Amino acid sequence: MSMRNVNSTERVGQRVSSLFGVTLREAPGESEIESHSLLLRAGYVRQLATGIFSYLPLAWRSLRKIEQILREELDRIGGQELSLPVVHPAELWQQTRRWYDIDDTMARFVDRRDRDMLLAMTHEEAVAYHSATEIHSYRQLPALVYQVQTKFRDELRARGGLIRVREFLMKDSYSLDRDSAGLERQYQAHYEAYERIGARVGLPLTAVQSDVGMMGGKIAHEFMYVTPIGEDSLALCDSCGYAANRDVADFALNPERTEPEPMERVHTPGASTIAALSDLYEITAADTAKIVFYVGTFVNEQGEQYEKVVAAIVRGDLEVNVIQVQNLTGALELRPAQEEEIAMTGMVPGFASPVGIDQEAAIFVVDRWVADSPNLIMGANKVDYHLKNVCYGRDYDAAFVGPLAAVFEGASCAECGKGLRMVRGVEVGNIFQLGTRYSEALGAHFTDENGSERPIWMGSYGIGLGRLLACVAEEYCDDDGLELPMSVAPYHVTLIALAREENTHEVAERMFATLTEAGIEVLYDDRQDVSPGVKFKDADLRGLPLRVVIGDRSLANGGAELQRRAGGDSRLVPLDDLVHEIQTELDTLLKPLCI
RNA sequence: CGGGGCGUGGCUCAGUCCGGUAGAGCGCUGCGUUCGGGACGCAGAGGUCCCCGGUUCAAAUCCGGGCGCCCCGACCA
Known part of the structure; x- marks a missing residue:
C-alpha cells in the first residue's frame, strides 16, 4: 500500500531553481482561510477567476x-x-x-x-x-x-x-x-x-x-x-x-400533554413577535406557534410551473428547516414570501394563523410537535389579537404534517435522548x-x-x-506553513543545500541523484544565490514531511541533517546511512496512513 | 440576487476627501559584500492607476455607466 515505488526505475526529483510556482512572502489578498492562503503562498495553486483555480506542479502532484x-x-x-x-x-x-x-x-x-x-x-x-x-x-x-x-x-x-x-x-x-x-x-x-x-x-x-x-x-x-x-x-x-x-437532522421533543381547552381570542396590543408576546403574558415561546411564509415553485400534471404560498408552522421557540419544508411539499424551489403575497392569503403577518383560512389559500405545512401540542397560542389574523388554546385537527388542518423544525444545539437525540452537539x-x-x-x-x-x-x-x-x-491543508499546518501527510505531500523530502564550498555543493548534487535513484521523491533546493533563512522558510511553507540539510557545517559534523517538518529535532546522519534513514522515516510516517 | 468592501509595477499597499511631474516596502536585473531561520550597499528595469464615457486648461483623484475580485447573507452534491 506504500506510495513509493522502491523498485521502480522512475526517478522523482525537482530542483527548486526551476520549479514552476514561487513562494510568496505575503498572501495575495484573496482569502481569509488558512488553507487557501498557505496553498497560494507555498506555490501550490493560483486563481484564474472566481472559483476557478489552476493547480501548479506541487498541487498537481498532490x-x-x-x-x-x-x-x-x-x-x-x-x-x-x-x-x-x-x-x-x-x-x-x-x-x-x-x-x-x-x-x-x-x-x-x-x-x-x-x-x-x-x-x-x-x-x-x-x-x-x-x-x-x-x-x-x-x-x-x-x-x-x-x-x-x-x-x-x-x-x-x-x-x-x-x-x-x-x-x-x-x-x-x-x-x-x-x-x-x-x-x-x-x-x-x-x-x-x-x-x-x-x-x-x-x-x-x-x-x-x-x-x-x-x-x-x-x-x-x-x-x-x-x-x-x-x-x-x-x-x-x-x-x-x-x-x-442539519438539513435532515431528527431530534426529540416531549410536548406537554394537556387536555384541549376552548379556543378564545385575546387582545395583545403591539405583540407582533414571539418575544413581545412572551413578555406580555406569563408564557414561554414554546407555548406559541408561528408561521414562516415562503413562495414555492411547483409543477402541475401538465408539466407547467406555478407558484403558491407555503405557510410553515412551527413552535415559537424553534426555527424552520427550509430543506424539510421543501421535501415535505415537493416544491422545486422556495423563497421567502413578500408581505403582499402573504396578505393575499388572508393571513396577517405578525398575527398570522391558519385558523379560519381557506385551505386553498396556501399550502399549510405543520411541524409534528405543533400537531402534537394542544392549546398553543397563535395569531388571530387581526392586528393586536391572538388566539389561545389552538389545537391542530380541531381548529385547523394542513396539507402536510411532518418534521419541520430545525435541530439546535442541545436538542435531544432522536435515537438515545442525549444532547446533540x-x-x-x-x-x-x-x-x-x-x-x-x-x-x-x-x-x-x-x-x-x-x-x-x-x-x-x-x-x-x-x-x-x-x-x-x-x-488536508487546513488540518495539517502551523504558523510557518503546511505540514502535509506523507501520502498527500507532492514530494517525500526537501533537500536543502547550504553550500559555500564547492565540495559541499558536489556532495549535495550527488545526494540528490542518490536519493532519487533509491525511489525517494525529492524537492532539491539547489539555489546558490539564496540565503539559508530563505530556504528554511520556503521549506517550512511547502510543508514536505522530511527535510534534509547538507551544508558545510553538517558535513564538518559528519553528515547530513534529517528532520521532520511536523515537530521533531534535527539529527545528524552519516551520508552513507542517509538513504536507509530516510526510508525508515518514510515508512514510519506512512504507516499510520496505511490500512 | 440583497448588503458591505476593494481595484495603482510581479506581491502587499500609500496617494483619491481637497484635480496639477505616479510613490513606498518586498520581489526582479547587474556589480560588490554577506552566508545556518525571509542579509546589505550601489546602480537599474518595470505602470493602458480595471474599462468606457463625461466635466475640466488639466483626472489615479470629480460625475455617470460597465466589468472584475473579496467578505456576509440568500442559494447549493
Missing part, C-alpha cells in the same frame, strides 16, 4: 497522489475506471428533467449547429445512457464504474479558496444493480471505501445522514471534515453516534442511493432470469479532490 489512492480503493471494491465527457447534449438532461429543474448553476451554451449543450455538473445521465446500451442482462450486474473528471457548477457564490469552487475535479462512481439489495451492498462498500480513503490521506471524516438534493433518491450520507470554516451544520450525538446534516463541516464526499430514477428516464433496463425487463438500480458516489486537498 492531487495525483490523492487520485491514486481513490483509484486503488475504488478498484478494491470492483470499480472500473472510465472517462466521460465534460460537454453533454441537452437532450440527456432533458430526459431526466434536470435541464429544467436546475437553475443557472448549470452552464449552458449553444454549439454552431444550434444545439443546446451543457457543461456536466455530474454524470448520472451519461452513465445511465451508456448503461442502456452496455447492460442487457442480469448476468452483467452488479457493475461499478468511476472516473476522475472535471465538473463545472456555476455556483451563486464561490468562496473559501478550494473549498467551494465552480470548476473542480471529482471522483465520481456509479453503481449498477439489479435490485435495491444490490444497491445497498455497493452503497455499504463505498461507505467503507470512503473510511479507508479518509484514513489514507490522514483526514478525519465523519459520515452524516444527508439530504438528497438535486440528485433525487432516498438514502444519502455525506463525509464531512469537521472544522469551524465548514459551510454545513451538523448535529452529532457523542453518546450514541447519531450524526446528521452542533458543529460545522466541509462535505468532502457523499454517497447516494439513487434508485431507478435515471435508469427509467434514460431506458437503462436489463432482462432478469424470468425474461422480464427491469430498470437498473443506481447509486452515485462523489469525492472532491481539490476540496479534499484543501481540507
Whole structure:
C-alpha cells in the first residue's frame, strides 16, 4: 500500500531553481482561510477567476497522489475506471428533467449547429445512457464504474479558496444493480471505501445522514471534515453516534400533554413577535406557534410551473428547516414570501394563523410537535389579537404534517435522548442511493432470469479532490506553513543545500541523484544565490514531511541533517546511512496512513 | 440576487476627501559584500492607476455607466 515505488526505475526529483510556482512572502489578498492562503503562498495553486483555480506542479502532484489512492480503493471494491465527457447534449438532461429543474448553476451554451449543450455538473445521465446500451442482462450486474473528471457548477457564490469552487475535479462512481439489495451492498462498500480513503490521506471524516438534493433518491450520507470554516451544520450525538446534516437532522421533543381547552381570542396590543408576546403574558415561546411564509415553485400534471404560498408552522421557540419544508411539499424551489403575497392569503403577518383560512389559500405545512401540542397560542389574523388554546385537527388542518423544525444545539437525540452537539463541516464526499430514477428516464433496463425487463438500480458516489486537498491543508499546518501527510505531500523530502564550498555543493548534487535513484521523491533546493533563512522558510511553507540539510557545517559534523517538518529535532546522519534513514522515516510516517 | 468592501509595477499597499511631474516596502536585473531561520550597499528595469464615457486648461483623484475580485447573507452534491 506504500506510495513509493522502491523498485521502480522512475526517478522523482525537482530542483527548486526551476520549479514552476514561487513562494510568496505575503498572501495575495484573496482569502481569509488558512488553507487557501498557505496553498497560494507555498506555490501550490493560483486563481484564474472566481472559483476557478489552476493547480501548479506541487498541487498537481498532490492531487495525483490523492487520485491514486481513490483509484486503488475504488478498484478494491470492483470499480472500473472510465472517462466521460465534460460537454453533454441537452437532450440527456432533458430526459431526466434536470435541464429544467436546475437553475443557472448549470452552464449552458449553444454549439454552431444550434444545439443546446451543457457543461456536466455530474454524470448520472451519461452513465445511465451508456448503461442502456452496455447492460442487457442480469448476468452483467452488479457493475461499478468511476472516473476522475472535471465538473463545472456555476455556483451563486464561490468562496473559501478550494473549498467551494465552480470548476473542480471529482471522483465520481456509479453503481449498477439489479435490485435495491444490490444497491445497498455497493452503497455499504463505498461507505467503507470512503473510511479507508479518509484514513489514507490522514483526514478525519465523519459520515452524516444527508439530504438528497438535486440528485433525487432516498438514502444519502455525506463525509464531512469537521472544522469551524465548514459551510454545513451538523448535529452529532457523542453518546450514541447519531450524526446528521442539519438539513435532515431528527431530534426529540416531549410536548406537554394537556387536555384541549376552548379556543378564545385575546387582545395583545403591539405583540407582533414571539418575544413581545412572551413578555406580555406569563408564557414561554414554546407555548406559541408561528408561521414562516415562503413562495414555492411547483409543477402541475401538465408539466407547467406555478407558484403558491407555503405557510410553515412551527413552535415559537424553534426555527424552520427550509430543506424539510421543501421535501415535505415537493416544491422545486422556495423563497421567502413578500408581505403582499402573504396578505393575499388572508393571513396577517405578525398575527398570522391558519385558523379560519381557506385551505386553498396556501399550502399549510405543520411541524409534528405543533400537531402534537394542544392549546398553543397563535395569531388571530387581526392586528393586536391572538388566539389561545389552538389545537391542530380541531381548529385547523394542513396539507402536510411532518418534521419541520430545525435541530439546535442541545436538542435531544432522536435515537438515545442525549444532547446533540452542533458543529460545522466541509462535505468532502457523499454517497447516494439513487434508485431507478435515471435508469427509467434514460431506458437503462436489463432482462432478469424470468425474461422480464427491469430498470437498473443506481447509486452515485462523489469525492472532491481539490476540496479534499484543501481540507488536508487546513488540518495539517502551523504558523510557518503546511505540514502535509506523507501520502498527500507532492514530494517525500526537501533537500536543502547550504553550500559555500564547492565540495559541499558536489556532495549535495550527488545526494540528490542518490536519493532519487533509491525511489525517494525529492524537492532539491539547489539555489546558490539564496540565503539559508530563505530556504528554511520556503521549506517550512511547502510543508514536505522530511527535510534534509547538507551544508558545510553538517558535513564538518559528519553528515547530513534529517528532520521532520511536523515537530521533531534535527539529527545528524552519516551520508552513507542517509538513504536507509530516510526510508525508515518514510515508512514510519506512512504507516499510520496505511490500512 | 440583497448588503458591505476593494481595484495603482510581479506581491502587499500609500496617494483619491481637497484635480496639477505616479510613490513606498518586498520581489526582479547587474556589480560588490554577506552566508545556518525571509542579509546589505550601489546602480537599474518595470505602470493602458480595471474599462468606457463625461466635466475640466488639466483626472489615479470629480460625475455617470460597465466589468472584475473579496467578505456576509440568500442559494447549493
